[in-house]
Amino acid sequence: MDADNAPNITLRRLGPHDAGRLTAASDLFDAPITEAGAREFLTRPGHHLLLAEDSDGRAVGFVSGVETAHPDKGTEMFLYELAVAEGWRRRGVASHLVNALAEIAREGGCYGMWTAAEQGNEAALATYRSTGARLEPGTTLVVYDLA
Known part of the structure; x- marks a missing residue:
């Protein structure tokens, strides 16, 4: 998949044999x-990860998603995490990643896609708006620390 609006970027959908490629992209993630x-994530059914790579094959961004199913709603895609390397921001990489994940969701029969973003994260909110998301007013993220 080549990005139309992000020069010299290729999107690569990772699979079970791409654990090495994913570990090489550790600097884009919160922790190594x-x-x-990598193998655990990439082999689980319904788990998706797309890498954006520059013309030299270096990872410059990623999006991960997890399909969630409920007995009375069907299946939807949870956009788990989105990141773009600082030098590649504001060039359409994030939007291309989000749109590609949405296409995977459509192809998989998901009825919708959702995520959460911190209030004040204007870059993330702008990306989500530009890719067709509806921001729900008055929502609160609830987190349980089970560790």
Whole structure:
């Protein structure tokens, strides 16, 4: 998949054999990725990860998504995380990643896609708006720390 609005970017949908490629992209994530962690994510059904790579094959962004199903609603895609390397921001990379994940969701029969963003994260909110998201007023993110 080539990005129309992000020059020299290729999107790569990772699969079970791409754990090494994912660990090489650790600097885009909150914490270093282990080979075991990469394999676990990439082999789980309904887990998706797309890397944006520059013309030299270096990862410059990613989006991850997880399909969630409920007995009375069907299946939807949870956009788990989105990140773009600082030098590649504001060039359409994030929007292209989000749109590609939405296409995977459509192809998989998902009825919708959702995520959460921190209030004040204007870059993320702008990306989501530009890709057709509706921001729900008055929502609150509730988090349980189970560790």
